[in-house]
Amino acid sequence: xxxxxLIRSNPxxxxxxxxxxxxxxxxxxxxxxxxxxxxxxxxxxxxxxxAQVNQLSRQxxxxxxxxxxxxxxxxxxxxxxxxxQVQDLEHQLQQQEAIIHExxxxxxxxxxxxxxxxxxxxxxxVVRSGGxxxxxxxxxxxxxxxxxxxxxxDFEAGNKVTGAGFPFYCxxxxxxxxxxxxxxxxxxxxAGYTEYEPPLLxxxxxxxxxxxxxxxxxxxxxxNADELYLIPTAEVPLTNIYRDVxxxxxxxxxxxxxxxxxxxxxxxxxxxxxxxxxxxxQFDKVEIVRIDHPERSYSALEEMVDQVERLVQQLELPxxxxxxxxxxxxxxxxxxxxxxxYCGAQQRWLEVSSISNFExxxxxxxxxxxxxxxxxxxxxxxxxxxxxxxxxxxxxxxENNQGPEGIRLPACLHPYAGFDTIR
RNA sequence: GGAGAGAUGGCAGAGUGGUUGAAUGCGGCAGACUCGAAAUCUGUUGUCCUGGGUUUCCGGGACCGGGGGUUCGAAUCCCUCUCUCUCCGCCA
Numbered sequence: 001x002x003x004x005x006l007i008r009s010n011p012x013x014x015x016x017x018x019x020x021x022x023x024x025x026x027x028x029x030x031x032x033x034x035x036x037x038x039x040x041x042x043x044x045x046x047x048x049x050x051a052q053v054n055q056l057s058r059q060x061x062x063x064x065x066x067x068x069x070x071x072x073x074x075x076x077x078x079x080x081x082x083x084x085q086v087q088d089l090e091h092q093l094q095q096q097e098a099i100i101h102e103x104x105x106x107x108x109x110x111x112x113x114x115x116x117x118x119x120x121x122x123x124x125x126v127v128r129s130g131g132x133x134x135x136x137x138x139x140x141x142x143x144x145x146x147x148x149x150x151x152x153x154d155f156e157a158g159n160k161v162t163g164a165g166f167p168f169y170c171x172x173x174x175x176x177x178x179x180x181x182x183x184x185x186x187x188x189x190x191a192g193y194t195e196y197e198p199p200l201l202x203x204x205x206x207x208x209x210x211x212x213x214x215x216x217x218x219x220x221x222x223x224n225a226d227e228l229y230l231i232p233t234a235e236v237p238l239t240n241i242y243r244d245v246x247x248x249x250x251x252x253x254x255x256x257x258x259x260x261x262x263x264x265x266x267x268x269x270x271x272x273x274x275x276x277x278x279x280x281x282q283f284d285k286v287e288i289v290r291i292d293h294p295e296r297s298y299s300a301l302e303e304m305v306d307q308v309e310r311l312v313q314q315l316e317l318p319x320x321x322x323x324x325x326x327x328x329x330x331x332x333x334x335x336x337x338x339x340x341x342y343c344g345a346q347q348r349w350l351e352v353s354s355i356s357n358f359e360x361x362x363x364x365x366x367x368x369x370x371x372x373x374x375x376x377x378x379x380x381x382x383x384x385x386x387x388x389x390x391x392x393x394x395x396x397x398x399e400n401n402q403g404p405e406g407i408r409l410p411a412c413l414h415p416y417a418g419f420d421t422i423r
Numbered sequence: 424g425g426a427g428a429g430a431u432g433g434c435a436g437a438g439u440g441g442u443u444g445a446a447u448g449c450g451g452c453a454g455a456c457u458c459g460a461a462a463u464c465u466g467u468u469g470u471c472c473u474g475g476g477u478u479u480c481c482g483g484g485a486c487c488g489g490g491g492g493u494u495c496g497a498a499u500c501c502c503u504c505u506c507u508c509u510c511c512g513c514c515a
Contacts, residue, residue: 043473047484054442054484057496061441064495076495083495246470367471374479375452377470 001104001364003379007032017110020326022119025107032103039096046089053082105214109361111326112298112335118325125325127337130309131318134344134400142345143395144276146402147173150422153277165266165274165281172422176397176409177284179416180390181259184286184311188387191307193257193288198237200261201228206240209366211332211358221263230263234287235384242291243366246377252370253292253300257387260285277391278350284390290383291368294359297381298335301357304385305337308353311388314412317396318342320349334359337385341392345399350392355385398422 007014011029018025056079063072116125147153152173158166169177189195207213207229212220221230231237238256247254262285266274273279288307292300305321312319324336339353363369363379370380401408406423414420 040473043484047473050485051483053495058442060495064441072495079495375468 001361002107002110003360003364004032004036004100004104007104008036014107014110018108020111020115020117021108021329022327023108028103028107032100035096035100035103039093039100042089042093042096046086046093049082049086049089053079053086056082108331109334109358111329112357112359114298114323115329115335116323116325119327120325121328123325124328124338125323127321127323129318129320130313131316131342133318133342136344136400136402140345140399140402142276143343143398146398146407147276150407152176152398152422155276163281165279167277167280172417172419173394175417175419176394176413176422177390179413179418180388180393181284181286183413183416184388185257185259187307187311187314188257188286188288191255191288193255196234196238196241196256196258198231198234198258198260200231200263201226202231202237202240203228206236206243209240209243210236210362211365212236215331218267219265221265231260232264233262233285233384233386234258234260235289238287238289239291239362239368239382239384240366242368242380244368246369246371247291247380249293249370249372252380253290253296256289258287258289260287262389272346277395278346280391286387288385288387291380292383293370294378294381297357297359297383300381301335301337301355301383304355304383304387305339308339308355308385308387312339312341312352314410315393315397316410317393317400330356332356332358332361334361339388341396343392343396343399345402346395350396352388352392352396353386356383358382358384 002014007029011033015025015029056075060072060075060079063069063075116123118124141149144153144155147155150173151171152169154168154170157168158164161168185195201223204213204227207217207220212229212232216232220232222228223230237260238258241256242254261282263282264280266279266281269279277283288304290300290304309319309321319339319341322338322340324333324338329336333356336354336356338351339355340349340351342348343350359381360379362382368380368382369377371377397409398407401410406421408421409417409419411420
């Protein structure tokens with residue numbers, strides 16, 4: 001969420017920047033300002049009254065110690081009279097704080113200045129691209145046909161056992177999953193990220209901290225009996241390790257990585273978008289998370305993009321890196337790069353990674369701060385990215401590398417898979 | 424799942440109604456000693472909200488797991504929730 005001091009000191013800037021995300025912030029900002037000034041006035045009054053109460057209580061204590069009970073009783077009555085006022089003010093303050101919080105939580109993050117103008121995905125900007133486009137024959141098959149032909153993925157069994165979007169990987173297909181996960185994790189560790197294995201279920205505070213709650217609750221699977229959410233990405237548990245934490249400035253950056261299964265309800269998706277591996281309810285992903293100093297967070301973002309770029313290069317896939325425009329960015333992000341790979345048989349670009357700087361948006365929600373040399377605390381910047389999400393990588397590897405002898409794997413995967421071609 | 428114990432500042436650990444934001448120790452920071460370090464000594468050391476001055480300043484308030492209550496006054500008493508530990512049961 002945005003910080004109250006920012007809104008207080010520069011409401012027009014907030015409104016203006018959120019307009020670039022095509023969000024009309026004016027009504028919310030104005031309400032925030034009004035409730036905030038009322039709240040502060042209320043607090044001042046409450047604090048004054050409480051100071052009196054505290055004063056009286058101290059005097060009562062002294063009088064009692066001296067055995068001057070009658071005088072003490074008189075002061076007690078004065079204090080009791082103040083108490084009702086304090087309680088009323090207290091109640092008002094709590095209400096006001098709740099309202100302000102509700103309002104603040106509805107405001108998206110401000111886009112960075114580097115974010116391109118635009119409303120939809122069509123306005124995104126291709127930053128750079130690489131790799132060579134596959135030369136496939138007319139008879140090239142989409143990955144779902146290839147997966148069936150080589151016995152790599154059993155969609156039907158998944159449908160029966162769970163439902164659509166929960167496939168089984170089998171044989172070389174399962175082995176390929178494991179190979180990719182290990183390759184990605186090894187690469188992340190080599191880049192200085194500490195490997196974690198996170199819980200797959202998280203509580204509501206955690207889901208709130210990274211911004212999944214309250215607005216994206218329909219995208220998460222929810223376990224009623226225990227009030228827990230299945231994670232849509234390892235970002236959620238990883239970043240929340242640092243919820244309510246103050247880190248020392250010299251300990252930044254903090255770099256975390258984890259493999260996890262990810263669960264998404266994907267309500268509202270349909271058609272070719274959900275065919276085969278294109279969009280699943282459960283999928284595997286290696287995530288990288290970084291907590292960094294505000295001055296360094298944008299160079300950190302570039303580093304993370306480079307890291308992901310090296311992965312798709314090693315996988316020998318044609319790719320492009322895209323900077324999302326204001327209208328296409330997520331609620332919590334200040335700047336997002338997507339990495340897409342070209343999937344030859346389907347003849348379409350598929351998003352395999354999304355790398356974002358959230359600046360202080362998540363930190364303010366989860367009270368993640370760092371302490372500078374002078375001892376002051378400031379919200380840290382948080383970033384994360386997929387490095388990488390597996391299903392669309394698998395789809396693209398299968399489609400682009402198909403040939404008469406089978407499906408070739410890129411060299412980087414040979415030691416991990418234990419084979420170089422799927423036959 | 425059953426029974427019991429507990430949750431205090433970065434850590435350890437006192438504190439059962441009255442200047443207690445909280446003893447003591449460790450750690451951290453600053454200073455003294457030292458060529459330097461160790462040891463020793465001295466001082467200092469939490470977070471958040473808020474008023475005023477407005478770079479280091481001065482005040483008010485809140486916070487001893489979360490929430491609620493009793494009281495003039497609660498870390499201390501009561502209720503409730505969560506979590507941790509020990510024992511029993513079950514189990515990968």
